[in-house]
Amino acid sequence: xxxxxxxxxxxxxxxxxxxxxxxxxxFQDEHEPEWLMQSNTVPDPFPEIVVSNTPVPSVPxxxxxRVGRVLEGRFRLSAGTTTLLNLLNAPETSPAEITQAVMHxxxxxxxxxxxxxxxxxxxxxxxxxxGRAVVLLGFNNIRSITMAHMxxxxxxxxxxxxxxxxxxxxxICSACAASIAKKSGSxxxxxxxxxxxxxxxxxxxxxxxEETGFLSTQTGVAPSVIEGFAGSCFAESWxxxxxxRQVLESLNIAFHYPVERIPAEYRQLTLxxxxxxxxxxxxxxxxxxxPEMPSREMLxxxxxxxxxxxxxxxxxxxLEMEKARTAVQVYFS
Numbered sequence: 043x044x045x046x047x048x049x050x051x052x053x054x055x056x057x058x059x060x061x062x063x064x065x066x067x068x069f070q071d072e073h074e075p076e077w078l079m080q081s082n083t084v085p086d087p088f089p090e091i092v093v094s095n096t097p098v099p100s101v102p103x104x105x106x107x108r109v110g111r112v113l114e115g116r117f118r119l120s121a122g123t124t125t126l127l128n129l130l131n132a133p134e135t136s137p138a139e140i141t142q143a144v145m146h147x148x149x150x151x152x153x154x155x156x157x158x159x160x161x162x163x164x165x166x167x168x169x170x171x172x173g174r175a176v177v178l179l180g181f182n183n184i185r186s187i188t189m190a191h192m193x194x195x196x197x198x199x200x201x202x203x204x205x206x207x208x209x210x211x212x213x214i215c216s217a218c219a220a221s222i223a224k225k226s227g228s229x230x231x232x233x234x235x236x237x238x239x240x241x242x243x244x245x246x247x248x249x250x251x252e253e254t255g256f257l258s259t260q261t262g263v264a265p266s267v268i269e270g271f272a273g274s275c276f277a278e279s280w281x282x283x284x285x286x287r288q289v290l291e292s293l294n295i296a297f298h299y300p301v302e303r304i305p306a307e308y309r310q311l312t313l314x315x316x317x318x319x320x321x322x323x324x325x326x327x328x329x330x331x332x333p334e335m336p337s338r339e340m341l342x343x344x345x346x347x348x349x350x351x352x353x354x355x356x357x358x359x360x361l362e363m364e365k366a367r368t369a370v371q372v373y374f375s
Contacts, residue, residue, distance in 0.1 A: 083352035245272030
């Protein structure tokens with residue numbers, strides 16, 4: 043059985059030293075996280091996963107519109123949040139632009155400083171400049187904290203402890219997806235993978251379980267697919283690119299159908315985020331769901347290989363996932 047990473051103790055203090063300015067390095071010793079070391083390695087031999095040749099399920103347009111109306115009335119983004127998310131999703135954005143957008147919300151800026159100065163990151167000197175905090179945390183963690191900040195203000199009937207577990211899973215998935223995209227050589231933009239990885243549970247966060255169950259019964263479509271469409275509808279209300287919505291709808295397909303069923307123009311991105319979603323669950327950040335094993339076909343399509351230690355991720359990816367875990371836990375503490 044996998045260890046549940048939600049129950050792990052807080053990180054011990056890191057050695058007292060100032061980190062380098064490189065945003066990807068916080069934990070200078072770069073030790074492999076406890077949850078990685080305590081987890082099972084990749085199965086060998088790898089199990090054969092049977093995929094279905096039946097048609098891929100779809101959600102009727104009437105249901106899509108109903109979900110969209112429910113979510114639109116339930117949750118709205120402020121103009122400042124929309125601006126910040128758009129900046130974070132643009133590859134050419136500079137840290138100075140992000141800092142300026144963050145400063146428009148003094149409460150949010152204060153939270154970012156509190157996170158970067160927390161004991162878990164063990165900095166030698168306190169950071170008082172928001173711009174410095176933005177560089178140290180990195181865009182991916184700022185993106186995650188931004189969305190956690192706005193979701194925490196809109197409970198939407200979701201239990202707060204469950205929301206934290208879902209968001210912890212999403213933040214770690216986002217970091218994992220960005221790292222896989224960077225290393226895959228597939229041409230997938232890491233920022234796109236990070237954004238979609240952050241949204242993998244958005245439908246589950248904002249749709250009530252009884253609503254999902256009702257729509258599933260009405261349509262005969264699995265609840266996980268309904269949640270994917272809910273995420274897609276919500277992304278549409280944010281004005282996120284069509285690509286984001288298409289991938290959110292296709293994530294579940296990757297585990298149950300041949301990879302060719304996913305349109306070629308966004309297949310690689312879908313498979314990378316789907317794999318990151320699985321890996322995050324494998325290491326105990328399960329958001330209540332058991333991990334569905336990917337097929338060898340899916341892994342080969344990405345060009346994935348186990349790390350030299352037999353884990354699903356290499357130490358650098360694990361470090362990025364651990365940073366995301368710490369940032370979110372500090373935010374909610």
